[in-house]
Amino acid sequence: MAGFNFKRFSIAQDNVAMKVSTDGILLGVWADVSQARRILDVGTGTGLLALMAKQRAPDAWVHGIDIEPDACTQAQLNVAASPWSEVAISRCDANTFTPEQAVDLVISNPPYFDNALKAGSDKRTLARHTDSLPFSELLGVWQRASHSQTELAVILPLSGAEQLNQLVLQQGGYLRRCCRVKTTATKAVTRCLMQWSWQQSDCHYSELVIHQGDDYSGEYRALCQDFYLRF
Secondary structure, three states, X not given: OOOXXXXXXXXXXXXXXXXXXHHHHHHHHHOOOOOOOEEEEEOOOOOHHHHHHHHHOOOOXXXXXXXXXXXXXXXXXXXXXXXXXXXXXXXXXXXXXXXXXXXXXXXXXXXXXXXXXXXXOHHHHHHHEOOOOOHHHHHHHHHHOOOOOOEEEEEEEHHHHHHHHHHHHHOOOEEEEEEEEEOOOOOOOOEEEEEEEXXXXXXXXXXXXXXXXXXXXXXXXXXXXXXXXXX
């Protein structure tokens, strides 16, 4: 399968199960990286989120981790071909990973199929199903990587979003930002972008519509203008 070209870097994806998707791009442009000097991308896959985070926060230290060896190799090649070869990519199990220093932001486009039919290939199953990164493990990484100000940003379907939000609240976290995503204005919410903090604050809620008529909406174009070639 052909790669995906952005304005400042390209993503080769021939050796990974999960390709570049609107979900990943949405999280990459929406996550608040303004205060982040150390960023951890959990389940990095192609390295997309790590590279998007680095483009948006060029002074930050960025580290992507993944349990799947082919994904790590692909991400390493994508990083090496980008303007930011200093981005670190490591193969490791999120369940046991602890960074040497706490980070400011954990970002993840986590697998979200739970009891659904398993995908045909082992790699695709790892990438798509919560077996490979249960929400409890994602929260464990966030806790082990945290200082008092560390935040967690993810994108999930509505049901998974509600489930993860309840788990975060039980662990003492607070939802700081939430964006409900629709493909068109008349359709139901299909995804939620969420960012949590250990610090209590009022949550900012918003809504994003991706398509307007036969084209992308103006708000989606504005979000993605630094990345998409044709925006």
